[in-house]
Every structure is written in structure tokens, then in C-alpha cells.
Amino acid sequence: MNLLWIRSLLFKSPLRIWGTAAGIALAVALYASLAAFIGHSAARMTVRAAQAVPIDWQVQLLPAAQPAQVAANIRKAVAVTALHAVYYANTAGFVATTGGTTQTTGPGKAIAFDAGYRHAFPQEVHLLTGSLTGAVVAQQTAANLHVKPGDTITVQRVGLPPVKVRIGGVVTLPDRDALFQGVGLPKGAKPQAPPDNVLILPAAQWHALFDAQAKQRPDAAWLQYHVKVDLSRLPADPLKAYTAISGAAHNLEARVAGKALVADNLGTRLNAVRADAAYAQVLFLFLGVPGILLATALTLGVTSTHAARRRTEQALLRVRGASTRQLLALAASEALVTGVAGAVLGVAFAALFARGFIGALPQGAALALALGGALVLALILALLAIWVPAWAQARQSSVAEAGRGIGRRGAFAWERYYPDLLLLVASGLFLWQSASGGYQLVLAPEGVAATAIDYKAFIAPALFWAGSILLSLRLARLSLSRRNRLLHAALRPLGGALAPAILATLARQSRRLAVGVALLALAVAFAVSTAVFNTTYNGQARVDAQLTNGADVTVFGTGAAPAGAHLGALAALPGVQAAVPMQHRYAYVGADLQDMYGIQANRLLRATSLSDAYFPGSTAAQTLARLRATPNGVLVSQETVNNYQLALGDTLRLRLLDARTHQYHTIPFKFIGIVREFPTAPRDSFLVANAAYIAKTTHNSGAEYALIKTAAPPAQVAAEARRLLAGVAGVQVKDLGQVAHIIGSSLTALDLRGLTRLELFYALLTAAAASGLLLALGLFERRKVFATLDALGARPRQLAAFIWSEGLIVLVGGVVLGTAAGLAVAWMLVKLLTGVFDPPPQTLSLPWGYLSLLLAGVVAASVAALWLATRRMSRVPVATLREL
Incomplete structure (x- = not known):
């Protein structure tokens, strides 16, 4: 019986199955696409953050340590791709006599790298002039001493006589903060400023000059191992990668206790990236969940257009002896087929997105989680859309009531309690509370291997979404009143003498039309808020890159x-x-x-x-x-x-x-x-x-x-x-594109063009569906009304007046209310996500091109649906009354 029921639906009412499946597919596609993007983004964050750390670990040996033993312990604690020695020595100062004047500097550092260091860590030393084969000085030191390659300086050692060194080149030290950081400083201590005066010597020359100083003053000369970790062994998720690398660092600290100190630069960087990864989850919740809920509402709206037909079918089945259990079994089979079809369509679209815009599909556990979540989501939506209404009808309605097909009129039951206004006021209060805390939506506490998301901040937009939907329902229903003179005047050019009759018909259908207006408003609000937020986001990403680079192109001399x-x-x-x-x-x-x-x-x-x-x-x-x-x-x-x-x-x-x-x-x-x-x-x-x-x-x-x-x-x-x-x-030349790639792993440094295109396409599709599909299905289900009017002698132009009046009410009301709500939601999102932006945007950026496309798409879908309905309804034969 179930197979016969599904077969009849597929052949007799294909729109009923595929329309609901399309709505489910929209929700599944958005969920799976966002899940794929966020997983890929988290992996990119980890890789980019790790690559941005020039020296992953710095292990400073204490005087009693055996270098070979410490190096072996490092390799046991973590997989490494490079491990090199760096020798440090304090100097009392440098002296140079050039151009008839003598320049003297304060204390500085003399360092040396072992063989292969510059190949493994190429970003530590950049040659400006001269050669790297001999002794070189940092750019600031050269400026202080006014020396150039070929000049000789005097190095004032600690506790030993000064020595002369011939300078072979001048270099910059881009990573001098890390290169000279104080290893083993207590937590919370202020970082040490890097030295202004630095001399870099060949390893053999350093040993000749400073081995004696190391013996006399162990605190004035020391050895560090600089380590580059094998990044391929790290988990893709930033939090898991941080946990793994910090655990390895703690393991090394336990192994070399009393022999060396460890500076976990990679762990520190990944620790900071935890907040960025959490913002990716926040972005999913703010932008993805409303879209999924919109698709759910759209699916429920599609199925609600068949409510009268379902009541009739249940009545016929009951008359022929079907039990409540059999009715629910038929509804469950319909929900199962529809849910599976929606899941397959949604996953297929998400796979196309992942291939086209991300370049890779989720793998392993991530793929299984995405597919499992998509199927579960699809089945839940199918049950909500098909089985739950069937259960409610079977439990609460009789055969006689099902045959009447008369809907409820008047105000919604909740209107007397004003929940819409209460929700909007509560949203404002929660937003004010978030503002008082500085919009700190994501916290990564120091020393805690977890990132805290302030989920209370989601209450404000959630309440606003709910309040705006209910307010749209209230305003739409109130506007569809027989006493609405403004609406009567607006309908007169279209309906002429029939304007009062059209207005009366609209008033009788006020609740149904209000739902249509609210659904379209919700779709438009989602599209507008997503477009405005993404445009503002992309604009601030450029501002962030320009702040770092200085301008579109900057020449650094x-x-x-x-x-x-x-x-x-x-x-x-x-x-x-x-x-x-x-x-x-x-x-x-x-x-x-x-x-x-x-x-x-x-x-x-x-x-x-x-x-x-x-x-x-x-x-x-x-x-x-x-x-x-x-x-x-x-x-x-x-x-x-x-x-x-x-x-x-x-x-x-x-x-x-x-x-x-x-x-x-x-x-x-x-x-x-x-x-x-x-x-x-x-x-x-x-x-x-x-x-x-x-x-x-x-x-x-x-x-x-x-x-x-x-x-x-x-x-x-x-x-x-x-x-x-x-x-x-x-001289170096850098442009915005280069800087946007290297400014870090923050969310604004990611390329969100693929996600933006997906969200905007999805928003445009749902808005068009809400305006066109729901309108077409609603009119199609009311063929009986138009067939009756046709039988009573109504002319095609008069039927068209009824159809177009109804469609324009839904279109105008949904676009106006949705645009206002969308701008408010976009402003709220930008405020709550202030932590993403550096600096925060001063105003919202409006994507006029996309908004125009959105309006054109919604209008085109509505006009197409109304034109098709007008053609179909003007040709309804009288025999259709018997079929309906």
C-alpha cells in the first residue's frame, strides 16, 4: 500500500514530492556547504598560522647541559624537519671610527649560526648590502656606527679585552623579536625588547672570540637550538593542533628539566588562532543557521499549500476504512522518500560547491560527519513538513471537518500578548549587554586549551529574527483589512469596480497572505543581511590589508x-x-x-x-x-x-x-x-x-x-x-594581494569569495522561491475558487485582477519588511562581530548591484508565477469543479 501511495504521488502530484524535496535540498546544501567551508578554513588557518612562525621552538641550554643529549630529547618529543644551533653572546658595546668621527653604541649582542641554518630559516636574515660570507651588522647598528661593508668596528666583550672585526655586509632581521626573545620568562612577564645593536659572526669566528667569555661568564654567552616542527604531523583543527604541540613542548620540558628552557612559539601562535577558528563557527551560526531555518520555513510553506488536499485525502481514506496508524504510515513513507531525495540533491549541490569554490571535498571523519548530518537534517525536515501535520490532522479533525476545507480567519491567537514587540525589546537589551562588554564574542583564555564563545551574544539576533517574523505577520494581517482605505485606493487601478470585492477577498485570506508576506520578508531579510555583511566584511579585509601594507602598493626602502x-x-x-x-x-x-x-x-x-x-x-x-x-x-x-x-x-x-x-x-x-x-x-x-x-x-x-x-x-x-x-x-615592493596572504590566519585574511557566492546565490534562490514558488503553489491549490468564479461568468481580466492583487500584496509587503529587517540584522551582525575586524567598520557597505539583482529576481519570479497562474486560471473548465 505504501509503494502504491508513493507511486501515485510521483505520477499524479509530482510538485508535491519534488517541491518539498527542493526545500529540504536547500537546507541540506547550505548546511553541507558551510560545514565543508568551515572545515577547510580551519585547516587553512592551521597551515597558515604554522607557516607564519619562523622559529617553531627555541630551546635555550643551561650551563650544565649536554648539547647532544638535549638535541636527542627534542627529536623524541616532536617530529622535526630542522634543528640548528644558534650561539649568543652579550657585548658591552661597539665602537667605530669613520669620516673622522668616533661612534659608540650601548650594549648589544653577537650571534652565530651553525652550518645550514640560513637555508632552514631563510627569513631570519636579509642581506641589504655587501656579503654574508663574513661578519655582518644589523641595519640599525650600521646606522648607529655609520659603517658600511669594508669598515672595521671594535667589539667590547664582557670581562675580556676588546677585539676588532671587519664588516662584510649589512642586514635586516625581520624576526628580531623572536630571535632575541627571553626564553623561560615567567608567565605574564613583559617581553624583552630586541637589542638595537647586533653583530652576526661566522660560527668559527664566534667561538674564537666568545668561548672564553662563556667560560668566565656563563650568563653572558649561551646556546639555543632553533627547531622547525614537521607540520604534516599536526591535526588540521587549530585547537587540536595547539593541544598537540603544547603537549609536546610540555613533554620536552619534563625531559630536559634543569638542563634547558623551552619557548614554544608555534604553540603560542596556534593559541592565538583558536579565537579565529571559533569565529568561523560563529560565522556559521550567524549566517548558516538562519539560512537553514529559512529553508525549513520555506519547506513548511510549500507543504502548507497542500494542506487542503491532504485533508481531503485523509477524509477519503478514512471513509474507505483506513486507520490512523495506516494514515501515519503513508505519511511516514512519503516523508522518507522526500527526505532521502532532498538529502541526495542537497549533498550533490554541496559537492559541486566544494569542488568549484574550495577545491577539495572533506575527507575521513569530516566527510562521514557531513553526510550523516545532511541525512539526519533532511529526515527531520521531512518529518516536520509531512508527518507531523498528518499526525495533527489525524488526531484532531473529523471526516466532516476535513471535507469543509475552511481555514481560520481573524487575528492570530498570539497577537493579543504582543510577543513580537517583547522579543524585539529583549533583543535590544541583549545587544546592549553585549555592547557593554565590548562585543567580546570569542575569548581564548591564556593557558587554557579551549576557546570560549559567548553564546549569549547569539540571543540578540535570534530574538530579533523571531520578533521581526511575528511583527511581519502582524503588520501584514492588519494591513489586509476591509477598512484599509490606502490599500483600497492602491487596488482600484488594477481592479476598478471590483476593488471592494477584491479587498474583501484579501481580508478573508488575511492569515494565509500574511504567512506568504512573512516568508518572503524572511527570505529577503536573509539575502539583504548576508549581502550587506559579506560586502562590509570583504571591504574591511581590504582595509586590514591596506593598514598592514600602507597603501595599494608600498615601496619599502x-x-x-x-x-x-x-x-x-x-x-x-x-x-x-x-x-x-x-x-x-x-x-x-x-x-x-x-x-x-x-x-x-x-x-x-x-x-x-x-x-x-x-x-x-x-x-x-x-x-x-x-x-x-x-x-x-x-x-x-x-x-x-x-x-x-x-x-x-x-x-x-x-x-x-x-x-x-x-x-x-x-x-x-x-x-x-x-x-x-x-x-x-x-x-x-x-x-x-x-x-x-x-x-x-x-x-x-x-x-x-x-x-x-x-x-x-x-x-x-x-x-x-x-x-x-x-x-x-x-628596496622591497609589496602589494595588497601579497599582504592579504601573509597578515595572519585571522578570519579577515581568508578568501571568502567562494562562501560569499554560495550564500548570495542561496539567498537569491530562496527569495525567488518564496516569492514565486509559494505564490504559484498557493494559487494552484485554489483552482476550485477560480473555477467557481469562471462558472459564475467572471471574465479573464476580472480573474487576473484577483490574482495580481494577491501577488502584488505579497511581493510589496515582503520586499519592504524584509529589506528593513535585513539591514537591521546586518548592522547587528557587524556590531557583534567587531572582534573580527581591525579596525571596525565605520558604516555598513551596501552592495547595490546585488540588491538590485535580488529585487529583479524576486519581481521576475513573482511576475512569472502570476502570469502562469493567470493563464491557467482563466482556462479552468467547469469539469474541474468535480475533480476538485
């Missing part, structure tokens, strides 16, 4: 090779809109050496952009104007203001390197504002001042950097700039 010297040639390159110079110097604030940026405040914005969020208590325009009006003004980072207890208007005495004397001299500046972020600046301490004042007081007008705004693709302009500067040593 040095004091010896300033990029500003080539500014005219760079500005003349094809595709360049503007090229602006920027100084990058170093200044001492007390004993703290900080980056200092000299800008032309009236020209900076031609090449880059500044967010108001960079300047607390002011705007970017106001701050630049204040800096322009104060020649000796300086903007100070928040950390420096806190450390030195500065107040606006204070005189800040900074020490900068003078180009004439090659010595640091004190220069007075006036503290005029705080800066949190700035193009190319580090995240901790830095200074911003007028380039003209810095040039005047240091007798050096050179600009180390050049910021370039492009009209052509940044990568294309960067390639032209590299060709132009190919023969200039010490």
Missing part, C-alpha cells in the same frame, strides 16, 4: 636606499594615481626605541586611507588638520601614553639620529593626539610627526617609504615598480 628618491619615476608608472613619500625613522622615548613615521599631512590621504577608529576621541581629518597646524606636533601610540603618563600638550623630548653628526640628539615635540593604528606601523609602540620638522631637525630630508595608490590592479603596478627598482639594493 632604507636610510641608505630611500624609496622617496625614486618618487617621480614611481608616480609616472602606468596605473599609478598618486605616489606619496613617508619617512620611517627610529626615535628613543626614554630608553625605548620606537618606530617613527614622518608624513605630509596634506598629501597622505591621496595615497592611502585612514579610519576614524585609528584616532580615539577625534576623527582622521581633524587629527591630520591638527598635526598640519602644529609643526612640532607628534601623535603617540596608546601604549606609550600609558607607559609614560602623558597628557595632551606635554613636551615630549625624543632622541633622533642626526645625519650630520651620526649621533642621537634630543628634539622637542608637542604631544597633540593618540594614534592606535597607522599604515605600515607595528601594533605596539610608534610615533607619527610632520616630515618637514623631522627633516629640519635631523638634517635628513629622505623618505624611506613610498605609498602608491593605483588605478590598475595593485599586483600589476607592483610588478612595474619592481622592474623599475631592480638594480636598487635594499
Whole structure:
């Protein structure tokens, strides 16, 4: 009997099976696609985070340790791809006599690498000029001593006589913070600042100069092992990878207790990535769950259009002796077939998405979990859509009631209690509570191998979704009143003299039409909120990359090779809109050496952009104007203001390197504002001042950097700039694309274009389905009404007036209410996900192209459904009355 029932449905009512299966497939496809994307993103986060760590572990040997034994223990604790020795020694200072003047520095470091180190860790040392075969000095040391390759410096050892060393080259140390970090510092201790003066020696020369110092002063010379972990052995999930690598580090600490100290740089990085992985889950909950619920509502809406037919079928089956158990068995078989069909269609679409936009399918346990979850979700939706309504009808209705087919009219039962307004007010209160906590949606507590997501923050958007749906139902039902003069006037051009009759018909169908309006509003709200959020998200990802890189293209030079010297040639390159110079110097604030940026405040914005969020208590325009009006003004980072207890208007005495004397001299500046972020600046301490004042007081007008705004693709302009500067040593050219790839593993650094296309396509599809499919099915199920009107002599134009009036009410109401709700949800999502953005967006970014496409799609689907219904209903034969 069950097979006969399914066969009859497939051949007699195919829309009933496939329409419900299509709704289930939408939910399954979105779930499986998001699950695949999030799993892939988590794996990419782990790989990118690990690759961004130049030195995974630093193991510092204590005086009594045996190097070979410690190295063996490292290999037992973790699989390694590289393990090399680095020798460190403290120096009392360096002295150089050049150009008739003598320069002396403070304490520094002399280091050496074993054979193969530079091949295993290529990012630690970058040659600027000279050769790496002999002794080399860091760029800042060369500037302090005013030396170049071929010059000789005096190294003042600790407890031993000074020695002379000939310099063969000048280098930069991009990872100097990690290279010279204090290994074994107590938890919570402030990180040590890297030394300003560094000498790098060949290993044999280091041993010749500092082995004796190591014997006399073990605290002034030591050995470190730098370790590169085999990343292929790490789990794909960031949390699991963090747990594995931190466990291995603890194992090593236990093995070498009293012999060595361990700095787990890789674990520290993965620990930070835990929050980013949690944000991926948050993104799924915020964007995926509403879409799945929308597909559920759409599926239930599709099945509800067949409610009258189902009641009739149950009545006929009961008359012919079917029991309640048999009725439920038939409904269960229909739900099973529909659920399996929906699961297969949804998984097939998700597989196409994964192949097309991700490039890989989930593997192993992840694949099994995705398939199992998709099947369970499909069956649950099928039971909710088919079996549960059948059960309710079988338990609560009689044969006579089933034959009437009269729906309820009037207000919904819940309207008298105003749950919609209560839900919206509660949503606002929960959002205010999240705001008071600084929108800290994700927390990764120090030392805890777990990431905490503040799930209470999800209450606000969940309540808003529920409240907005109920409010849409209320407003739509209230507007469909016989006394609504505005609606009567709107219907008169379409219905003419039939406008009162049409309005009366709409009023009788107010509850059914209100559900249609609410479903379309929900679909439009999902589409609008997703599109606005994704556009804002992608825009902020570019802002984040531009903040790190400085501009679309930035030329990074040095004091010896300033990029500003080539500014005219760079500005003349094809595709360049503007090229602006920027100084990058170093200044001492007390004993703290900080980056200092000299800008032309009236020209900076031609090449880059500044967010108001960079300047607390002011705007970017106001701050630049204040800096322009104060020649000796300086903007100070928040950390420096806190450390030195500065107040606006204070005189800040900074020490900068003078180009004439090659010595640091004190220069007075006036503290005029705080800066949190700035193009190319580090995240901790830095200074911003007028380039003209810095040039005047240091007798050096050179600009180390050049910021370039492009009209052509940044990568294309960067390639032209590299060709132009190919023969200039010490100059680097970077564009936004490069920086977006390396700024870290944060969620805004991920390429979300595939996910964005999926979500926007899905939102467009569901909106069109809500407007077109539901409208068509609803009209198709009401053929009996239109056949009766036709039998009574209604002309095709009069039938069309009824059909189009109903369709336009649903279309206009759903689009207006949905757009308002979608913008509100997008604003709420951006606020709650403030932690993703650096800096937070100032305004929402509206994707006008997509919103226009969405409106066109919804209108086209509605018009197509109404046109088809008009053609079908105007030709309903009288014999159809007997069939219906």
C-alpha cells in the first residue's frame, strides 16, 4: 500500500514530492556547504598560522647541559624537519671610527649560526648590502656606527679585552623579536625588547672570540637550538593542533628539566588562532543557521499549500476504512522518500560547491560527519513538513471537518500578548549587554586549551529574527483589512469596480497572505543581511590589508636606499594615481626605541586611507588638520601614553639620529593626539610627526617609504615598480594581494569569495522561491475558487485582477519588511562581530548591484508565477469543479 501511495504521488502530484524535496535540498546544501567551508578554513588557518612562525621552538641550554643529549630529547618529543644551533653572546658595546668621527653604541649582542641554518630559516636574515660570507651588522647598528661593508668596528666583550672585526655586509632581521626573545620568562612577564645593536659572526669566528667569555661568564654567552616542527604531523583543527604541540613542548620540558628552557612559539601562535577558528563557527551560526531555518520555513510553506488536499485525502481514506496508524504510515513513507531525495540533491549541490569554490571535498571523519548530518537534517525536515501535520490532522479533525476545507480567519491567537514587540525589546537589551562588554564574542583564555564563545551574544539576533517574523505577520494581517482605505485606493487601478470585492477577498485570506508576506520578508531579510555583511566584511579585509601594507602598493626602502628618491619615476608608472613619500625613522622615548613615521599631512590621504577608529576621541581629518597646524606636533601610540603618563600638550623630548653628526640628539615635540593604528606601523609602540620638522631637525630630508595608490590592479603596478627598482639594493615592493596572504590566519585574511557566492546565490534562490514558488503553489491549490468564479461568468481580466492583487500584496509587503529587517540584522551582525575586524567598520557597505539583482529576481519570479497562474486560471473548465 505504501509503494502504491508513493507511486501515485510521483505520477499524479509530482510538485508535491519534488517541491518539498527542493526545500529540504536547500537546507541540506547550505548546511553541507558551510560545514565543508568551515572545515577547510580551519585547516587553512592551521597551515597558515604554522607557516607564519619562523622559529617553531627555541630551546635555550643551561650551563650544565649536554648539547647532544638535549638535541636527542627534542627529536623524541616532536617530529622535526630542522634543528640548528644558534650561539649568543652579550657585548658591552661597539665602537667605530669613520669620516673622522668616533661612534659608540650601548650594549648589544653577537650571534652565530651553525652550518645550514640560513637555508632552514631563510627569513631570519636579509642581506641589504655587501656579503654574508663574513661578519655582518644589523641595519640599525650600521646606522648607529655609520659603517658600511669594508669598515672595521671594535667589539667590547664582557670581562675580556676588546677585539676588532671587519664588516662584510649589512642586514635586516625581520624576526628580531623572536630571535632575541627571553626564553623561560615567567608567565605574564613583559617581553624583552630586541637589542638595537647586533653583530652576526661566522660560527668559527664566534667561538674564537666568545668561548672564553662563556667560560668566565656563563650568563653572558649561551646556546639555543632553533627547531622547525614537521607540520604534516599536526591535526588540521587549530585547537587540536595547539593541544598537540603544547603537549609536546610540555613533554620536552619534563625531559630536559634543569638542563634547558623551552619557548614554544608555534604553540603560542596556534593559541592565538583558536579565537579565529571559533569565529568561523560563529560565522556559521550567524549566517548558516538562519539560512537553514529559512529553508525549513520555506519547506513548511510549500507543504502548507497542500494542506487542503491532504485533508481531503485523509477524509477519503478514512471513509474507505483506513486507520490512523495506516494514515501515519503513508505519511511516514512519503516523508522518507522526500527526505532521502532532498538529502541526495542537497549533498550533490554541496559537492559541486566544494569542488568549484574550495577545491577539495572533506575527507575521513569530516566527510562521514557531513553526510550523516545532511541525512539526519533532511529526515527531520521531512518529518516536520509531512508527518507531523498528518499526525495533527489525524488526531484532531473529523471526516466532516476535513471535507469543509475552511481555514481560520481573524487575528492570530498570539497577537493579543504582543510577543513580537517583547522579543524585539529583549533583543535590544541583549545587544546592549553585549555592547557593554565590548562585543567580546570569542575569548581564548591564556593557558587554557579551549576557546570560549559567548553564546549569549547569539540571543540578540535570534530574538530579533523571531520578533521581526511575528511583527511581519502582524503588520501584514492588519494591513489586509476591509477598512484599509490606502490599500483600497492602491487596488482600484488594477481592479476598478471590483476593488471592494477584491479587498474583501484579501481580508478573508488575511492569515494565509500574511504567512506568504512573512516568508518572503524572511527570505529577503536573509539575502539583504548576508549581502550587506559579506560586502562590509570583504571591504574591511581590504582595509586590514591596506593598514598592514600602507597603501595599494608600498615601496619599502632604507636610510641608505630611500624609496622617496625614486618618487617621480614611481608616480609616472602606468596605473599609478598618486605616489606619496613617508619617512620611517627610529626615535628613543626614554630608553625605548620606537618606530617613527614622518608624513605630509596634506598629501597622505591621496595615497592611502585612514579610519576614524585609528584616532580615539577625534576623527582622521581633524587629527591630520591638527598635526598640519602644529609643526612640532607628534601623535603617540596608546601604549606609550600609558607607559609614560602623558597628557595632551606635554613636551615630549625624543632622541633622533642626526645625519650630520651620526649621533642621537634630543628634539622637542608637542604631544597633540593618540594614534592606535597607522599604515605600515607595528601594533605596539610608534610615533607619527610632520616630515618637514623631522627633516629640519635631523638634517635628513629622505623618505624611506613610498605609498602608491593605483588605478590598475595593485599586483600589476607592483610588478612595474619592481622592474623599475631592480638594480636598487635594499628596496622591497609589496602589494595588497601579497599582504592579504601573509597578515595572519585571522578570519579577515581568508578568501571568502567562494562562501560569499554560495550564500548570495542561496539567498537569491530562496527569495525567488518564496516569492514565486509559494505564490504559484498557493494559487494552484485554489483552482476550485477560480473555477467557481469562471462558472459564475467572471471574465479573464476580472480573474487576473484577483490574482495580481494577491501577488502584488505579497511581493510589496515582503520586499519592504524584509529589506528593513535585513539591514537591521546586518548592522547587528557587524556590531557583534567587531572582534573580527581591525579596525571596525565605520558604516555598513551596501552592495547595490546585488540588491538590485535580488529585487529583479524576486519581481521576475513573482511576475512569472502570476502570469502562469493567470493563464491557467482563466482556462479552468467547469469539469474541474468535480475533480476538485
